[in-house]
Amino acid sequence: MVGISVSTASYDGGMATHFYTAASVDGFIATDDHSLEWLFAQDFDQQGPMAYPGFIEGIGALVMGASTYEWLRGNQETWEYAQPTWVFTHRALPAPEDADVRFVKGDPTEVFDDIVASAGGKDVWVVGGGDLAGQFAEAGLLDQLWVQFAPVTLGSGKPLFTRALQLDLIDVARNRDFVCTRYRVRTGS
Numbered sequence: 269m270v271g272i273s274v275s276t277a278s279y280d281g282g283m284a285t286h287f288y289t290a291a292s293v294d295g296f297i298a299t300d301d302h303s304l305e306w307l308f309a310q311d312f313d314q315q316g317p318m319a320y321p322g323f324i325e326g327i328g329a330l331v332m333g334a335s336t337y338e339w340l341r342g343n344q345e346t347w348e349y350a351q352p353t354w355v356f357t358h359r360a361l362p363a364p365e366d367a368d369v370r371f372v373k374g375d376p377t378e379v380f381d382d383i384v385a386s387a388g389g390k391d392v393w394v395v396g397g398g399d400l401a402g403q404f405a406e407a408g409l410l411d412q413l414w415v416q417f418a419p420v421t422l423g424s425g426k427p428l429f430t431r432a433l434q435l436d437l438i439d440v441a442r443n444r445d446f447v448c449t450r451y452r453v454r455t456g457s
């Protein structure tokens with residue numbers, strides 16, 4: 269399989285919410301001190317299965333927690349997302365200039381309609397972390413989980429997920445040494 273389709277994402281043919289992330293085989297998305305060096309040391313074919321360029325084409329809005337936002341601010345020279353980005357935080361964090369970054373807190377259901385509206389008919393990407401994705405899933409707001417498993421274990425770190433979910437495997441592929449998986453989140457799980 270080459271490439272992906274995000275336009276068929278939801279059950280009813282409408283927009284969908286995806287948690288798309290890379291993880292270690294033992295289920296962490298960052299080390300305890302938020303390092304991603306273990307991930308960037310790996311080779312991933314950006315034209316291959318479940319690669320980022322094809323995924324981001326279908327995304328109209330991003331959602332992330334404060335740690336992920338702070339990591340991006342600290343590790344990217346410029347803010348690279350044109351889409352509205354919703355950052356969940358209890359703190360007053362600085363926003364990048366000329367970027368559509370919106371700070372919110374609390375129950376995702378209270379802002380979900382606004383998030384969807386900001387996506388302009390496209391899908392929503394929950395970037396991370398795992399607990400925020402879990403909050404969306406618990407509220408019934410997460411449609412799909414995409415995980416690219418890197419050939420590494422970390423032993424401890426920031427979790428891929430913090431909730432119990434029932435999933436249906438809808439796609440699996442190899443991309444270099446990554447195992448790329450895509451699951452549908454079962455309703456009511």
Ligand SMILES: NC(=O)c1ccc[n+]([C@@H]2O[C@H](COP(=O)([O-])OP(=O)(O)OC[C@H]3O[C@@H](n4cnc5c(N)ncnc54)[C@H](OP(=O)(O)O)[C@@H]3O)[C@@H](O)[C@H]2O)c1
Binds near residue numbers: 291
């Ligand atoms: N491997 C990958 O592809 C990948 C993908 C995404 C992220 N990451 C990395 O994974 C790590 C994730 O960090 P993390 O586990 O700490 O998760 P996170 O979701 O990025 O940040 C958690 C923080 O977000 C805020 N938050 C979460 N839910 C909230 C809510 N409902 N209302 C208000 N604030 C809320 C809280 O911060 P405050 O209360 O302090 O504001 C909380 O401590 C980061 O280092 C990130 O860079 C890796």
